[in-house]
Amino acid sequence: MRHRIVLAGFGNVGREFARLLLEQRTELTREYGLDASIVAILTARHGSVENARGIDLRKALRLADAGVSLESCGRGIPKRSVDYIRDGRADILIEVTPLRISPRQIALDHVRAALRSGKHVITANKGPVVYHYRELRELARRRHVGFRYEGTVMDGAPVFSLFQEALRGARVDSFEGILNSTSNLVLSEIEAGRTYEEGVAAAQRLGFAESDPSLDLEGWDATMKACLLANVVMGGRLRPEGVPRQGIASVGAESIRDAKSAGKRVKQIARGWREGRTVRASVSVEAVGPDHPLFSINGTSSSLVVRTNMLKEFQIIEHDPGLRQTAFALYADLIAIHEGRLSP
Template sequence: MNDLKLALLGFGNAGQAFAKMLCEKQAEIRQVYGRGVIVTAIATHSKGTIVDAAGIDLVKACKDVTETGKFAADTRGLCGLTTFAVIEQADYDAICELTPLEIFTGQPAIDHIKAAFGRGKHVISANKGPIAWAYDELSAAAAAKDLLFFYETTVMDGTPIFNLVEHTLKFCKITEVSGILNSTTNYILEELAAGKEYDTVIEAGKKLGFIEANPAMDIEGYDAAAKVTALLNVLMKAGITPDDVDRTGIENITLEDIQAAAAKGKVIKLLCKGRLTDGKVEASVKPVEVDQSDMLASVDSTTSIVSITTDLMGKLSVIEHAPEIEQTAYGIFGDVIRIMELAPTSES
């Protein structure tokens, strides 16, 4: 059987970690499925673009990027194609949308995905923008052509959330979701509680890689709003965008607020919530005081939690403890495995 061919759009930390996981597990994949997974294209803005129908040497690609920040000049298939040209012209079965998040529009990732569906290709998105901004349209486009569309990585990395509901909670109706979906705010609130200044915390967080170049995404709750929107669109067919989320960030939380909460035995967390009330979905992202004995209070540092309330199975929570980049990679890897299992194979 033919190998499954992937085109990676973007090759940042998550893409490189995914490439390494794929190399490590290649033999096991071939043993289980009788065919492998190869990457036939990688399109990036700053590292160069490779198109190689015979399969890119991922070990070399990772090594070159680690050492020099871009693909080496001697790389077979190195070319000047744009990302859209790669989507339109390369030989692949599925794209992995790994480009940087554009949180206010979801673009150009949405158009990448539409173009891939237009060519009859499957799509994996680790980019939450498209799920937050255009889920209904994209999932309809996939369904119309019997194509697969997976996005487990968009909320809490590879932690099973969408897969959990689809595969293990059959016939359950989801009535509420809540959680701490942006763990960067845990970190910031903890550092503030320790008496550090806002600017110092942000600078240190940037250096540690916890905080994005534009810290407003985390601090003002945009990232959390995009994630709760993705959850609600997929799990509750909400049909909303991040603009519909009642959003308050932690930018106005002061050391005094944190100390006042502590004096009451409480701790401040940026909580996401979505609920179905009278057939209407209400979504919010807000700093909330929770009891120190509450499970949410124990979700600290880079840990995150999602709680799902259902009609048949009551309330469940899933916690991802202190993830590393490998857990993001696993989200993509798991979606690739689902495509291996579900996509019809084109015989060679």
């Protein structure tokens, strides 16, 4: 079965997904009977193009990596991206445009346009899911289309599919985790004797931090993820602006090294918990000892400790993920939709 994909966003994650699709195309066909073609790429900086027969992804990757327009990959798209998504003949939208901390954002417009026009949606963009999860879930159900978002938290680790598929019937009572790779790497680098600036530069070289890493360093990314988990798996109604938040930008190198001398490590920890019928969340920077389950999570690794009414406490750990792991989340969601598993 052929799936025609519109890819909204062609930054680090979008390009890595394109590479993965190229590498796995034969296996997708052989193992799953899935013929996936990207028929349009929508970008803010490199132009937007379509090709009904499928865009030459190798050429698109070369052009984007060189920082030039994609216009030679197909026919230019004169419409606004929202109008194109609504009117286009594709059947899947993959939304990986940059994160925005706002209820109103172009990514939300993209997702709404796709769902309302009967298209499946796969996204690694936290914004629409955090602010409008219930609306988008119900819209997808009414239109009988897929809405999947595994790549929004912990890259390719199976977080939402675990909670919403394998652990159906279990109530999540609380969670705590290290959810931002950039912040965790910078803290680890400072602990090892490097400067804050060197830690940020290392995260940028690895592709985790953008040229403006403020969303990571000021705690917004971790707060978005904490709210997303609280809202999706705990039934909360949180917005990141109302959640106590501490980024690592305010943490001095001396306090990190003092913690190390005392046998502790400084970590940014995102939490969610229940107070009666209310779900709450926070993001804080604190020193933890060797007996804490997040003590050993260093570098770009991430982890989530979950407490439920059925399985008590368990921990998910993802060691040193890269862009490939986020791209894999999109890839796995694509297979799930192809197989009829429309939501996690």
